[in-house]
Amino acid sequence: MTTREESIDGPDVGELTPPNRTLMGPGPSDVHPRVLRAMSTPLVGHLDPSFVEIMDEVQELLRYTFRTDNRWTIPVSGTGSAAMEAAIGNVVEPGDTMLVPTNGYFGGRMASMARRAGGEVVEVDAPWGEPLAVDDVADALAEYDPDVFGFVHAETSTGVRQPEVPALTAAAHDHDALVIADAVTSIGGVELRVDEWGVDVAYAGPQKCLSCPPGASPLTLSDEAMDKVLARAKEPRSWYLDLGLLEGYWGDERAYHHTAPITNVYAIREALRLVAEEGIEERWARHERLAGALKAGVEAMGLEMNAADEYWLPSLNAVRVPEGIDDGEVCSTLLERYDLEIASGLGDLDGEIFRIGCMGHSARPENVIYAVTALGDVLE
């Protein structure tokens, strides 16, 4: 026993005072003040009747934002990678073949998750910085006859938007492959139409164009994809992300599986309410308009975009680092001098590009002007 005099002192940690950054990197983006307010409202229990109603609302708002009628539409507890692993880890069964792209960092992550799920991975090639060609995907489908085809709609590592999605999904369906789309950097910011485009499974992140802190990540599956999941011969390796079990909580039963991150569900509800208020198509148009201004600004400085205009990704602008410039130094100077976050390249584009996000609440005229002016100053 310790006496009062001998009490154990706690570490002397001061009040939380993070710097006030402008977030124009690959995510997170600036969080909308209404979302922050929603996060400071009192908790209810995760099985409280009022929370069950909130869950229904979040599912309805997610369907609107994904442009889907899929019943199986939920926020997965965890970051975008949790929604990604819930998709791949449930849809890919041991012995299945999954076709993945090589044109960016997140295609590589798809491959690793598919392998861990017991799948065999085959690849369709395209260089980093370019989208997949429909013919190459069709050839790979014919050669490997995969069970699942995954692609990244908005590649955060390269600033490339995958065009011609309906042609890709049609090719996959011709070979009876289910299509999984990574929509982490497109949801709520770049045109995405899950049902109309024939996407079977899509996962996303809240911290990019939805301007919501990470913690509850959108996922949607068609009935056909969910039928495959529910008919699995072997249960998925992850208990936490087993969609068959999660169905008990997010489906009709509303039975305990794990304690939902209530505050994050509040946050995504408010973030999605903002999407609905703005209108999804107007929101896509705003991203294109504001990122277009950003692009025009950097190009006027003599800088070059990494992606061609046909597949430029408004939410993530990859700008080529000029000769003789140290990209890391530019990013740290922007942070120190302007409290402005942008990012360097990674993987094959390490040292070659700056990644400037224009996402959600960060896609505003004041942010764009600030980012262009600050970058111009630091590069001078």
Ligand code: PLP
């Ligand atoms: N996929 C893409 C395209 C991403 O950009 C990211 C994160 O940046 C992820 C997946 C993984 O999401 P998270 O970092 O939230 O786990």
